[in-house]
Amino acid sequence: MKTRITEMLEIEHPIIQGGMHYVGLAELASAVSNAGGLGIITGLTQGTPEKLTAEINKCNDMTDKPFGVNLTFLPSLTPPDYPGLIESIIKGGVKVVETAGSNPAKWLPLLKEHGIKVIHKCCSVRHALKAESIGCDAVSVDGFECGGHPGEDDVPNFILLPRAADELSIPFVASGGMADGRSLVASLAMGADGMNMGTRFVVTKEAPVHENVKEAILKATELDTRLVMRPLRNTERVLNNAAVEKLLEKEKSLGSDISFQDIAEEVAGVYPKVMQNGDMDSGAWSCGMVAGLINSNPTVKELIDSIMDEANTIINKRLSHL
């Protein structure tokens, strides 16, 4: 299948694996790229330029295909060494950067000077248009269903994607709630050039996370996610658990007086405990409503091949016969 995204990123299938903290490591990113999609290493999981260089080298050893690095820009008193991380990306020969969080304008000239394509992740049409205006090559449009940070507008993909298609000139991928061939065909029908998946890729053989994480997602339904940090305007969609319930109780009782410190126990430093140790109730971790559509733990190649087969069947058999 050829779309503006496959052409731009020089990949076979219009499927991207979004950056995921403590999940997007070389094992998963290379598996996605080897299966014809675009795998993405999560820059901030590595944290330092030295560690990111090592992870990029490892991924380069595991695949000859293009892969990307996610750079999430968060407001912080002690920000990560972004210039150093970008240097690692450039020196590692990485072809694509997925940016997320704050406006990446400051970093674009350097990335573009080195021929790196920039896909910015946005949860609203206005942010997508901003990304287009500052020179991003593509955007990943994340609907309200998505795992992670859906923003504060709460617009689901059935509205957000066609709105994005009406306004944008640059290519975009649909993100949030994507799981199978039906998701891909629907994304294309709504005007996207492909799709981005997070939660679905966590439950694959190659995802380097504890089995408890995969089991929790397999067990979950579309009713089992919660929105946390809403009062801080930093909303995150997470899988419900004991720590999340405690966090939500605090949000209810503290109301608008709440500060990050009040919930630090449930949200800070949680990912290694969950993803590496399988300590599932240790805090809040991102998970999309799409958990309700995830019922198997395939290899990445089996997953991507099945998505493409199902998409082709829908397009060529079901839809063409209507």
Ligand SMILES: Cc1cc2nc3c(=O)[nH]c(=O)nc-3n(C[C@H](O)[C@H](O)[C@H](O)COP(=O)(O)O)c2cc1C
């Ligand atoms: C466990 C997990 C961790 C994530 N970590 C990040 C991250 O560090 N940076 C980022 O930009 N997005 C992150 N995301 C969001 C994904 O890249 C993607 O946009 C989102 O998962 C899409 O929604 P879906 O889960 O419904 O497919 C994360 C998502 C999950 C499920």
